[in-house]
Amino acid sequence: MDGLLTPAAIRTDVAEALxxxxxxxxxxxxxxxxxxxxxxxxxxxxxxxxxxxxxTFVDLAERPTVKHWVRLLVGDHD
Known part of the structure; x- marks a missing residue:
């Protein structure tokens, strides 16, 4: 990945969707x-x-939490 995805960006995207x-x-x-x-x-x-x-869609749908998605998309950022 080229660094465009960050935990904050993922949270913002999800918050916007919800x-x-x-x-x-x-x-x-x-x-x-x-x-x-x-x-x-x-x-x-x-x-x-x-x-x-x-x-994939399944990767995200199997564990639909922001915490899990951040791990999948950008690595562990607790």
Missing amino acids: HRHPDENFDDEDLFECGLDSIRLMTLLERWRAAGAEV
């Missing part, structure tokens, strides 16, 4: 329970692929 504020702490929440649907997930996936991510 109509939430990126400063809210929802890193461990199940994003499907928060209102994320497959269409929004595909939108996020395509955005992140354009930034260089090499993940």
Whole structure:
């Protein structure tokens, strides 16, 4: 990846998709329970692929939390 994806950028993208504020702490929440649907997930996936991510829909859908997605997309940033 070329560094365009950061934990903050991922949180901001997810917050935007869920109509939430990126400063809210929802890193461990199940994003499907928060209102994320497959269409929004595909939108996020395509955005992140354009930034260089090499993940699949299944990679993201299996564990739908910001915390897990940050690990998948940019590595461990706890």
